[in-house]
Amino acid sequence: MIALVTAISAVAVTKNYGAVRAVSGLDLEIDAGEAICLLGPNGAGKSTTLNLALGLTKPDKGMVRIFDHPPNSFFARNITGYAAQDSDFPPNLTVREILKLVRRHYRRPTPMDGLIERFGLSALADRYTGGFSGGERRRLALALAFAGQARIVFLDEPTTGLDSSARNRFWSYAKTFTNSGGTLVLTTHHLDEIETVASRICLIDQGRIRLEGSVEQIRNRLGQRRVSFECEFPPDLSPVSKLTRNGQKWQFLSPDADELVRQLVQSRISFSNLEVRDVSLEDAIANLVSNKARPT
Numbered sequence: 555m556i557a558l559v560t561a562i563s564a565v566a567v568t569k570n571y572g573a574v575r576a577v578s579g580l581d582l583e584i585d586a587g588e589a590i591c592l593l594g595p596n597g598a599g600k601s602t603t604l605n606l607a608l609g610l611t612k613p614d615k616g617m618v619r620i621f622d623h624p625p626n627s628f629f630a631r632n633i634t635g636y637a638a639q640d641s642d643f644p645p646n647l648t649v650r651e652i653l654k655l656v657r658r659h660y661r662r663p664t665p666m667d668g669l670i671e672r673f674g675l676s677a678l679a680d681r682y683t684g685g686f687s688g689g690e691r692r693r694l695a696l697a698l699a700f701a702g703q704a705r706i707v708f709l710d711e712p713t714t715g716l717d718s719s720a721r722n723r724f725w726s727y728a729k730t731f732t733n734s735g736g737t738l739v740l741t742t743h744h745l746d747e748i749e750t751v752a753s754r755i756c757l758i759d760q761g762r763i764r765l766e767g768s769v770e771q772i773r774n775r776l777g778q779r780r781v782s783f784e785c786e787f788p789p790d791l792s793p794v795s796k797l798t799r800n801g802q803k804w805q806f807l808s809p810d811a812d813e814l815v816r817q818l819v820q821s822r823i824s825f826s827n828l829e830v831r832d833v834s835l836e837d838a839i840a841n842l843v844s845n846k847a848r849p850t
Contacts, residue, residue, distance in 0.1 A: 560621075561586040561706055561737040562607055567616035569602055569761075576602040577613070578761035586705070589728060589738040591752040593839070599761035600741045604708050607739065608636055620706065632661060635704035639711045639741075641695035645684025649675055649694055652683065653701060660702030672727060673697040674720055688715035696724060700731075707731070709740040713747060725750045745835050757839065765839070773838045779811040780837070781818075783828040789821040807833060 562584040569577040577599045584590050592600045605611045606618050609626030620630035643652055650666070657663035670679050673693045678686075683694065692715045699707050713721045728751045732738055742748060748755060749769050757765040765772065778795060782805040791814050796807040808814045811830050818825065 559586040560584070561588070562618075562620055562739070563622075564603075564606065564618045565616055567606060567613045567618060569606060569611065569613050576761055577606065579616070580758075580762060582756065582763065584737060584739065586737050587732050587735050588753050589732045589740070589751050590754045590756060591748045592739065592741045592756050592758055593748070594758040598758045600758055601710070602761075603758065604710060604739065604741070608634065608708060632702070633705040635699035635702060635707040637695040637699040637707075637709050637712060639714070641691055641698075643683040643686075643691065643694065646682055648680050648682055650679045652694065653697060656698050656701045662703050664701050664703050669697045669701060672700075672723075674723060689717060689720065692716055693720060704736070706737045706739070709738065711742055712740055713742070713744065721747075749835055755839075769835055773833060773835065775838070778807045778809050778833055778837075779830060780833050781806045781808055781811050781814050781828075781830050783818065783825045785823055785825040788825075789817070789823055791817050803827075807837065 560583055562582070564580055564582040567577055567580045567582075568575070580599070580603065582603075592603060594600050602611070606613055607620070607625055609618075609620075609624065609630060612626075618625050620627075620634065623629045647655075650670075653666060653669055657666065670676055673696055675693055675697060678690060678694075683691070686694070692713070696709070696712060699709060713724055716724065725747070728738060732753070738751070740751070752769065754768055755766060755772060756763050767775070782803060784802045785804065786802060788804050791806065791808075793810055794806050794808050794814070798805045806814060815828070815830065818828075
C-alpha cells in the first residue's frame, strides 16, 4: 500500500478583511496526486483560501503548509504554479518571450517546446500578445502555471474562454499531471469540468467547508434518482422529494425510483419518453446544501 503524502495542509485558518470574515476556522488537507475543486458562491472564501495557500496573504489565526513548508518560502514558491482568473500580459512581448522570462524563475523549468505544444501555442509562439483573444490569453496563462514543473498548481476558473478542443486538451493533461503525482487545486463553475477532473470536491460557504467528497460520494449521499416522462398531468406519486415541469415533461427526484415507476405504470395513464437516471452533480449539491443549516 502506497503511503499518502500531504501536499497542502490548513489547520484552523481564519482570515478577516476588516469586519468581514473571509475564512473561518478552515481545516483542509490535500494529498499529493489529488485534483481538488473548491466550489461555492461568490464571496464564499474560495479566492482567499487560494491566496492563503499561495502565500499571497497570511492567516490571522491558524497555519498553512506546503509540503510542511510556509507557503511564501523559497521551497514552496519553487514547486507551485498559479493561473489567476484574469490574466494580462505585456502587449509588446511574444508568447515565447514571456514563457522564457517565467521559466528563468525556476530551477527545473519545463522544456519550452513541450509547453508550446501541450497548450496549443504553436501558431502563437512568435506573435505579440497585444490583441490576443480571451481564449488565447487563457492558454498562455495555463502554460505559465506549468512552466516550472510545479508539484502543485492552483487554477482559478482554468478553462473560461477556451473552446471545446482546448478545454478537452487541458482536461487530458490535468489527468496526466495528477496521475504522475502532481496536485491540482482549482475553482470552477463548470460542473462537467468538476466531474472530469476533480477527485474531490470541497464546498465552501461563509469561509467554512460545508460539504466534501468525491463526485460519486456526493451523489450517493443524496440517495435519489431522477425519473422523467411526458404526459398531460401525472398521477399522485410517492416518494417524491422534488418535482419540476417543462411543458408536458415532468421530472421527479425520488429516493425510490422503482416504486415511482411501478405506480406510474399501475395508474394506466398515457405517458411517453420515460427515463430513469442518476441525479446530476448540480442536483446533488443543491439538495445537500439546502438541507444544511447555516450558523448564525
